[in-house]
Amino acid sequence: MTRLVIKNIGHLVTMNAERSELSGVDMAVENGVVAEIGKDLTGPQTVNAQGCVVTPGLVNTHHHLFQTLTRAVPGGQDALLFGWLQTLYPIWARMGPEEMFTSAQVGLAELALSGCTLSSDHQYIFPNGSSLDDAIEAARSIGVRFHAARGSMSIGESDGGLPPDHLVEREADILNDCIRVADRYHDAEEGAMLRIVMAPCSPFSVSTGLMKDSAALARDKGVMLHTHLAENDEDIAYSQEKFGCRPGQYAQDMGWTGTDVWHAHCVRLDAQEIDLFARTGTGVAHCPCSNCRLGSGIAPVRQMRDAGVRVGLGVDGSASNDAGHLLDEARQAMLLQRVQNGADAMAAREALEIATLGGAQVLGRADCGSLEVGKRADFAIWDMSGLAAAGNWDPVAALVLTGPHNVRDLYVEGRAVVQGGQMVNVDLREVITRQNRLAARLAG
Numbered sequence: 001m002t003r004l005v006i007k008n009i010g011h012l013v014t015m016n017a018e019r020s021e022l023s024g025v026d027m028a029v030e031n032g033v034v035a036e037i038g039k040d041l042t043g044p045q046t047v048n049a050q051g052c053v054v055t056p057g058l059v060n061t062h063h064h065l066f067q068t069l070t071r072a073v074p075g076g077q078d079a080l081l082f083g084w085l086q087t088l089y090p091i092w093a094r095m096g097p098e099e100m101f102t103s104a105q106v107g108l109a110e111l112a113l114s115g116c117t118l119s120s121d122h123q124y125i126f127p128n129g130s131s132l133d134d135a136i137e138a139a140r141s142i143g144v145r146f147h148a149a150r151g152s153m154s155i156g157e158s159d160g161g162l163p164p165d166h167l168v169e170r171e172a173d174i175l176n177d178c179i180r181v182a183d184r185y186h187d188a189e190e191g192a193m194l195r196i197v198m199a200p201c202s203p204f205s206v207s208t209g210l211m212k213d214s215a216a217l218a219r220d221k222g223v224m225l226h227t228h229l230a231e232n233d234e235d236i237a238y239s240q241e242k243f244g245c246r247p248g249q250y251a252q253d254m255g256w257t258g259t260d261v262w263h264a265h266c267v268r269l270d271a272q273e274i275d276l277f278a279r280t281g282t283g284v285a286h287c288p289c290s291n292c293r294l295g296s297g298i299a300p301v302r303q304m305r306d307a308g309v310r311v312g313l314g315v316d317g318s319a320s321n322d323a324g325h326l327l328d329e330a331r332q333a334m335l336l337q338r339v340q341n342g343a344d345a346m347a348a349r350e351a352l353e354i355a356t357l358g359g360a361q362v363l364g365r366a367d368c369g370s371l372e373v374g375k376r377a378d379f380a381i382w383d384m385s386g387l388a389a390a391g392n393w394d395p396v397a398a399l400v401l402t403g404p405h406n407v408r409d410l411y412v413e414g415r416a417v418v419q420g421g422q423m424v425n426v427d428l429r430e431v432i433t434r435q436n437r438l439a440a441r442l443a444g
């Protein structure tokens with residue numbers, strides 16, 4: 001048995017049912033789970049967390065890790081969603097396994113340093129021999145919990161779709177690879193470090209047949225479903241024109257609602273669609289910085305939460321953010337709701353709840369998202385003694401309102417991923433050098 005005790009925690013944010021915050025307590029971790037929370041706990045291994053806020057690990061519910069290789073690409077800097085995609089598709093088409101792996105390492109390291117212990121990733125292109133396995137390897141190398149969504153595109157330009165023909169796959173090949181990765185990697189058990197998700201890229205890049213087949217396959221394999229939905233006005237117009245209905249109706253018709261489904265963005269959901277999501281338990285990955293970056297609008301998160309919709313945060317791909325800092329997303333989510341609904345529309349603590357517990361709920365992880373006895377030992381230790389939070393009167397609110405920018409320590413399944421602000425399992429300098437070399441090669 002391994003036992004680790006986090007001592008003298010300044011403020012422990014539990015995210016339990018009562019949303020308890022405890023001061024001056026210790027937390028013991030044994031075999032990957034929280035074993036005890038209390039005073040004067042002892043163990044062979046201790047970590048001092050005096051002056052620190054300890055939170056459940058943040059959960060990232062939407063990302064495209066391969067895109068960290070195409071940040072701040074000039075042609076895509078100021079474009080709307082569809083134009084932005086058309087600028088980037090030809091660049092992504094030149095990537096291969098090494099690019100996928102390295103890009104994912106960079107994205108996951110950035111997430112880990114910003115407090116993330118569990119991330120999903122939505123990979124929907126597989127050029128030049130790359131596969132979902134590349135990002136899975138990267139997640140293992142970093143040490144974070146990972147939900148790998150096997151994305152897909154099957155409608156190319158010649159069939160009226162958006163992506164170029166050479167980036168789309170045959171639907172039979174897509175479904176076969178979905179079966180391969182689900183059988184090989186999916187772990188349904190409590191405490192799973194790796195799960196698989198079925199995830200056609202969006203209604204505008206696959207057929208209705210593939211949407212339905214993916215849903216049937218996901219339910220057969222017991223995995224979750226994920227896609228992009230109702231991201232902006234162009235997206236709504238496409239749905240109306242192509243399918244004769246709004247995205248919510250389309251999702252329902254395709255079998256894409258339920259507690260095993262979550263959709264990215266949902267910026268343009270109307271009241272009826274919010275009601276549909278609440279009734280069916282369908283989740284939402286809210287990506288505030290990406291929505292700002294692409295001018296998509298402000299997602300009705302206040303209305304969703306009030307209606308009982310499960311909402312988590314996503315950084316989205318680094319090509320549409322361009323950062324991948326999850327704590328920043330919590331701040332941005334709070335600010336955007338205030339822009340739309342007033343200064344009392346979302347408190348810092350609610351933003352933190354969406355970033356932790358909310359994300360875990362969206363990803364179907366009842367074992368993560370809170371720090372309680374029996375839950376997985378995924379947590380972030382934030383040192384509040386630095387410049388950013390100096391002078392604060394409320395360290396828990398300050399975490400969202402001021403920072404610090406990065407965690408001091410991060411633990412996943414009771415194992416250190418970040419210690420003293422440094423990545424434990426990878427040489428970050430080497431990763432960055434490799435990433436920049438690959439980006440330069442892509443730029444030609």
Ligand SMILES: [Zn+2]
Pocket residue numbers: 062063064228264316317
């Ligand atoms: Zn996305």
